Amino acid sequence: MVRKVKVKTELLAAIHETAKDLHDLGFIDMRKMRKYDLLCLEPIPNYDSKKIRKLRIQLQLSQSVLAAILNISLSTVQKWEIDEKHPRGPSLKLLHLLDKKGIEAIL
Secondary structure (H helix, E strand, O other): OHHHHHHHHHHHHHHHHHHHHHHHOOOOOHHHHHHHHHHHOOOOOOOOHHHHHHHHHHOOOOHHHHHHHHOOOHHHHHHHHOOOOOOOHHHHHHHHHHHHHOHHHOO
16 A cells, blocks of 8 residues: 555656646646646645744744745744744745755755
């Protein structure tokens, strides 16, 4: 059973790579490519207030520096950390990138 999951992941990776190549050549439009992205790529996990604060402290960043790196306001980071707001869209992707690859991947 575990082997099937691994094969499926490898298969989806191959499908996505082929779709990207076809997109680069102009055979697949951006709308269709986004569908392949959703189908083949792993979803980005949600970041709650505790996880955001832990990540910020782990990277030794102040709230204002994190806001500058993500190109958002200081109040947005503050609201994330008190669980008043939640990151979405590009901010969520950048937080995930910070979490997985470190600050060097963004700067």
